[in-house]
Amino acid sequence: xxxxxxxxxxxxxxxxxxxxxxxxxxxxxxxxxxxxxxxxxxxxxxxxxxxxxxxxxxxxxxxxxxxxxxxxxxxxxxxxxxxxxxxxxxxxxxxxxxxxxxxxxxxxxxxxxxxxxxxxxxxxxxxxxxxxxxxxxxxxxxxxxxxxxxxxxxxxxxxxxxxx
Amino acid sequence: xxxxxxxxxxxxxxxxxxxxxxxxxxxxxxxxxxxxxxxxxxxxxxxxxxxxxxxxxxxxxxxxxxxxxxxxxxxxxxxxxxxxxxxxxxxxxxxxxxxxxxxxxxxxxxxxxxxxxxxxxxxxxxxxxxxxxxxxxxxxxxxxxxxxxxxxxxxxxxxxxxxxxxxxxxxxxxxxxxxxxxxxxxxxxxxxxxxxxxxxxxxxxxxxxxxxxxxxxxxxxxxxxxxxxxxxxxxxxxxxxxxxxxxxxxxxxxxxxxxxxxxxxxxxxxxxxxxxxxxxxxxxxxxxxxxxxxxxxxxxxxxxxxxxxxxxxxxxxxxxxxxxxxxxxxxxxxxxxxxxxxxxxxxxxxxxxxxxxxxxxxxxxxxxxxxxxxxxxxxxxxxxxxxxxxxxxxxxxxxxxxxxxxxxxxxxxxxxxxxxxxxxxxxxxxxxxxxxxxxxxxxxxxxxxxxxxxxxxxxxxxxxxxxxxxxxxxxxxxxxxxxxxxxxxxxxxxxxxxxxxxxxxxxxxxxxxxxxxxxxxxxxxxxxxxxxxxxxxxxxxxxxxxxxxxxxxxxxxxxxxxxxxxxxxxxxxxxxxxxxxxxxxxxxxxxxxxxxxxxxxxxxxxxxxxxxxxxxxxxxxxxxxxxxxxxxxxxxxxxxxxxxxxxxxxxxxxxxxxxxxxxxxxxxxxxxxxxxxxxxxxxxxxxxxxxxxxxxxxxxxxxxxxxxxxxxxxxxxxxxxxxxxxxxx
Numbered sequence: 001x002x003x004x005x006x007x008x009x010x011x012x013x014x015x016x017x018x019x020x021x022x023x024x025x026x027x028x029x030x031x032x033x034x035x036x037x038x039x040x041x042x043x044x045x046x047x048x049x050x051x052x053x054x055x056x057x058x059x060x061x062x063x064x065x066x067x068x069x070x071x072x073x074x075x076x077x078x079x080x081x082x083x084x085x086x087x088x089x090x091x092x093x094x095x096x097x098x099x100x101x102x103x104x105x106x107x108x109x110x111x112x113x114x115x116x117x118x119x120x121x122x123x124x125x126x127x128x129x130x131x132x133x134x135x136x137x138x139x140x141x142x143x144x145x146x147x148x149x150x151x152x153x154x155x156x157x158x159x160x161x162x163x164x
Numbered sequence: 165x166x167x168x169x170x171x172x173x174x175x176x177x178x179x180x181x182x183x184x185x186x187x188x189x190x191x192x193x194x195x196x197x198x199x200x201x202x203x204x205x206x207x208x209x210x211x212x213x214x215x216x217x218x219x220x221x222x223x224x225x226x227x228x229x230x231x232x233x234x235x236x237x238x239x240x241x242x243x244x245x246x247x248x249x250x251x252x253x254x255x256x257x258x259x260x261x262x263x264x265x266x267x268x269x270x271x272x273x274x275x276x277x278x279x280x281x282x283x284x285x286x287x288x289x290x291x292x293x294x295x296x297x298x299x300x301x302x303x304x305x306x307x308x309x310x311x312x313x314x315x316x317x318x319x320x321x322x323x324x325x326x327x328x329x330x331x332x333x334x335x336x337x338x339x340x341x342x343x344x345x346x347x348x349x350x351x352x353x354x355x356x357x358x359x360x361x362x363x364x365x366x367x368x369x370x371x372x373x374x375x376x377x378x379x380x381x382x383x384x385x386x387x388x389x390x391x392x393x394x395x396x397x398x399x400x401x402x403x404x405x406x407x408x409x410x411x412x413x414x415x416x417x418x419x420x421x422x423x424x425x426x427x428x429x430x431x432x433x434x435x436x437x438x439x440x441x442x443x444x445x446x447x448x449x450x451x452x453x454x455x456x457x458x459x460x461x462x463x464x465x466x467x468x469x470x471x472x473x474x475x476x477x478x479x480x481x482x483x484x485x486x487x488x489x490x491x492x493x494x495x496x497x498x499x500x501x502x503x504x505x506x507x508x509x510x511x512x513x514x515x516x517x518x519x520x521x522x523x524x525x526x527x528x529x530x531x532x533x534x535x536x537x538x539x540x541x542x543x544x545x546x547x548x549x550x551x552x553x554x555x556x557x558x559x560x561x562x563x564x565x566x567x568x569x570x571x572x573x574x575x576x577x578x579x580x581x582x583x584x585x586x587x588x589x590x591x592x593x594x595x596x597x598x599x600x601x602x603x604x605x606x607x608x609x610x611x612x613x614x615x616x617x618x619x620x621x622x623x624x625x626x627x628x629x630x631x632x633x634x635x636x637x638x639x640x641x642x643x644x645x646x647x648x649x650x651x652x653x654x655x656x657x658x659x660x661x662x663x664x665x666x667x668x669x670x671x672x673x674x675x676x677x678x679x680x681x682x683x684x685x686x687x688x689x690x691x692x693x694x695x696x697x698x699x700x701x702x703x704x705x706x707x708x709x710x711x712x713x714x715x716x717x718x719x720x721x722x723x724x725x726x727x728x729x730x731x732x733x734x735x736x737x738x739x740x741x742x743x744x745x746x747x748x749x750x751x752x753x754x755x756x757x758x759x760x761x762x763x764x765x766x767x768x769x770x771x772x773x774x775x776x777x778x779x780x781x782x783x784x785x786x787x788x789x790x791x792x793x794x795x796x797x798x799x800x801x802x803x804x805x806x807x808x809x810x811x812x813x814x815x816x817x818x819x820x821x822x823x824x825x826x827x828x829x830x831x832x833x834x835x836x837x838x839x840x841x842x843x844x845x846x847x848x849x850x851x852x853x854x855x856x857x858x859x860x861x862x863x864x865x866x867x868x869x870x871x872x873x874x875x876x877x878x879x880x881x882x883x884x885x886x887x888x889x890x891x892x893x
Contacts, residue, residue, distance in 0.1 A: 023429045031428050036377040037370020041497050042578040046832040049497055077370035090368045097360060097798055100806055101231030101547035102367030103498045128840040137497050138231055138547045139809030141843040
C-alpha cells in the first residue's frame with residue numbers, strides 16, 4: 001500500500017505520519033514517535049500488551065491500522081503519567097508492587113485506567129472480567145487486581161491524566 | 165574521568181540511542197578495562213564496585229534481572245554491607261566487558277551465590293574505606309563507624325569524611341579479601357526489609373527499556389522466516405514480490421532465512437510476501453503416543469539414590485502408578501528480540517540473555533571471530549523462566565547484521581516464539597512402593613524417563629551449534645549430556661529401602677531446555693501425588709502420613725506452618741463434601757525440599773471442580789516457605805505468588821500441541837495460559853525467616869509442589885486420581 005500522510009494526535013500533540021495507511025498503530029508509536037511503552041506481544045489482539053486509548057477506550061494498537069487511529073485522540077501509557085508524577089492507576093500498581101518482568105504492565109494499566117474512567121467502583125468480578133483479555137505470565141494476577149482496587153479507592157476516575 | 169565523558173565515549177563507540185538507562189551506568193573510570201574486551205577479573209575489587217565523585221556508588225553485577233526482583237535484593241545486600249544509602253547505588257548488569265563473569269543467571273542461585281560474592285566485595289570495600297579514613301580522621305580504623313556512606317569517629321561524629329571524599333572517582337586498587345568478615349545479620353537494617361523494587365516506576369509508566377525497545381543508529385528491522393516444519397530443507401525462495409516493499413531484501417544462509425527492511429512493518433510484510441519452498445518430512449511421533457515414545461528412545465540409566473534393602477519383607481500393601489507430563493512452553497508475553505551490530509571485525513550484541521559472557525563466546529564462534537571482539541550488553545527482556553529464545557534471537561541478529569553490514573534488530577513473531585522457543589521437557593515417571601502394617605512406607609522404587617533440560621549455547625567451540633541459526637546453517641550440536649531431569653527425583657522422606665533411577669534420553673522429539681524448576685515440578689508431581697495415594701491406601705491423613713516420614717525440622721516446620729495457615733482439618737483424603745450445584749470442592753497438599761537441600765516449601769490448595777464444564781479452578785492457595793535468610797520479603801512473596809499461578813497454569817492448562825512435522829500451538833488460543841477468570845481468589849504466603857542461616861534459592865522452588873497439591877485436591881473433591889498433566893476432569 002503506498003504511503004500517505006495521516007495526522008494523529010498522541011498524548012495531546014499532533015503528528016503527521018508518513019506511512020502506509022494499513023501500518024498498525026503500534027509500529028508508528030514505537031518506531032516513528034519513540035513511544036515504546038506499548039509493547040508488541042502477539043500482533044493478534046490476543047494478549048493486550050500493545051493497548052492504548054483511542055477516545056478513552058482501550059484498544060489493541062497492534063490491530064488498529066494507522067488510518068483508523070486518526071478517528072480520535074490517542075493516549076499511550078507515557079501520556080498517563082511519569083515516574084515523577086504517575087497517574088493514580090500507575091501509583092496504585094507501584095504501591096502494590098504489582099509486577100515482575102512488567103512486560104504486560106502497559107496493557108494492564110491501560111485496560112484498568114479505561115475501566116476506572118467509566119466505572120468508579122468496579123466489583124472484583126468486573127475487574128477480573130475486564131482484564132481477562134490481558135495475559136500475564138509471571139503470575140502477578142493477585143497483585144494486579146489489588147492494584148486496580150486500590151486505584152479505585154484513590155479515586156482514579158477523578159484524575160484521568162491527559163486521557164480525556 | 166567524569167561520568168559525562170565516559171557516557172559520551174560509550175555513545176560514540178556503540179552509536180546506541182537507548183533511553184532509560186539507570187543512573188551511573190557509565191560512570192566508572194574504566195576506559196582501559198573497556199577497551200580490552202575481556203571480562204573484569206573477579207579477584208579485583210574495582211571489578212565489582214566504584215565510588216563515584218558525586219557520591220553515588222556503581223555496582224557491576226554479572227547476575228541480571230529476569231523479572232524476579234534480584235537487582236533490588238542484591239542492591240540491598242551491597243547497601244547493607246557497605247553502610248551506604250540504598251538510593252545512591254547505581255547498577256550495571258550483564259555487560260560482558262564491564263561485569264565479572266559470575267556464571268549465568270540460572271538455577272535460583274542469584275542471591276545464594278551472586279549475593280555472597282557481592283557481599284564479600286562490599287565488605288572488602290568497607291574495610292578499605294575505613295583504612296583510608298583512619299589517617300585523615302586521626303583515629304584508628306577500629307574506632308571508626310560508617311553510616312549512610314559517611315565514615316566517622318565513634319563517639320565524635322563531628323569528625324567525619326564521606327566515601328566520595330575518600331575515593332570518589334578513584335580506584336581501590338586492591339583484591340577482594342576472601343577472608344573479609346561480613347556484618348553480623350543481627351545488625352542488618354536494610355536486608356530483610358520489603359524495599360520497593362527499583363525499576364517498577366519506570367515499568368509502570370512505559371519508560372523502562374526492554375531489549376525490544378533498543379534502537380541503534382542506522383538499524384534495520386529483520387524478521388526470521390522459520391522452516392515450515394522441524395528439519396525442513398529450504399529448496400528455493402521466490403522473492404519477486406519484494407520489489408513493492410521499500411528496501412526489503414532476503415537473507416539466506418542454507419536453511420536460515422530472514423528478511424530485512426528499514427521500516428519494521430515493511431519487514432513484517434516482506435516476511436509474508438516471500439514464497440519459500442521447503443522439503444518437509446514427518447519427524448515427530450503421534451502426540452497420543454508420547455509416553456511410549458519417551459520410554460523407547462535410547463537412554464542412559466543413572467542411579468540417583470539407592471538406600472537400604474531391608475524394607476521389602478515387611479510390606480503389607482503395594483501400589484504402583486505412572487505419571488505423565490507434556491512438553492510445555494516458557495510462553496513469555498514478549499516474543500524474543502535481539503539487536504546486533506557486526507561491522508569491521510567487531511560485534512556489539514544487545515540481548516536479554518541469562519549469560520552475557522557465554523553468549524559472547526558462542527556468538528564469536530558462530531561468526532568466526534575472537535570472543536574478545538564481541539561485546540554483549542544485557543538488556544532486560546520479557547519474563548525469563550529459563551532458556552527461552554533470547555540467545556537464539558541474538559544469534560539471528562548477529563548473522564543478519566554481518567550479512568547486511570548494518571545494525572539489525574530481529575523481533576520474533578508470536579508464532580516464531582511459540583513454535584521455536586526451547587520447550588520444557590516432557591517426562592514419564594513410574595513409582596512403586598509398599599507400606600507396612602503400621603502404615604509406613606517400607607520400600608520405594610522410582611524411575612523417570614527424561615530428555616535433557618539444558619541445551620543452551622556453550623562458551624566452548626562447538627557450543628554455538630545449539631543456536632537455531634547455527635542448526636539452520638548446517639551445524640550439528642554435539643551432545644552435551646543430559647541435565648536436570650533428576651532434579652527432585654529422589655524425595656527427602658525416610659524410607660527403609662529406596663531406589664531411584666533416571667533414564668536419560670539421547671534425544672527428544674522437540675528441542676528441550678530449561679524451564680522453571682527443570683525436572684523438579686514433574687518429579688514432585690509424581691512423588692507428592694503418590695504420597696497422597698499411599699496415605700489413602702494407609703487410611704491416614706496426608707499431612708500426618710508425610711510427617712511420619714520426616715525428620716528434617718525445617719520440613720516439619722514448613723508443613724506445620726502451612727497446615728496452621730490453611731486451618732487444615734486432619735482427615736483421609738477423598739472424604740470432602742458432596743458436590744453442590746454440580747461443583748465439587750476439595751483440598752490437597754504437597755511438600756518439596758527443592759533439590760534436596762534448598763528451600764523447603766509446603767503448599768495447600770483448595771479447588772472447585774465443575775465436572776460438567778470440565779473446569780478446575782484453584783480458589784485459594786497457601787504456601788509456607790523457608791529459604792534461610794530473607795533479603796526482601798515482599799519480593800519473595802511476589803515470586804512465590806507468581807510461581808503458584810504459573811504452576812497452576814502449567815498443571816491445568818498447558819501442553820504443547822504438535823502434528824507429525826511441527827508444533828501447532830502457535831498462538832495464545834493454541835497454548836492457553838491461566839487468565840484472570842481462572843486466577844485464585846487468594847494466595848496466602850507465610851515466610852519462615854532464618855536470619856542465622858544462609859539464603860538458598862527461592863526463584864523456582866515454590867513451583868514444584870503446586871501441581872501435585874492440585875491433583876491431590878481434585879482427588880479429594882471427586883475421588884478421581886489424575887496422573888496426566890494437564891489435569892483434565
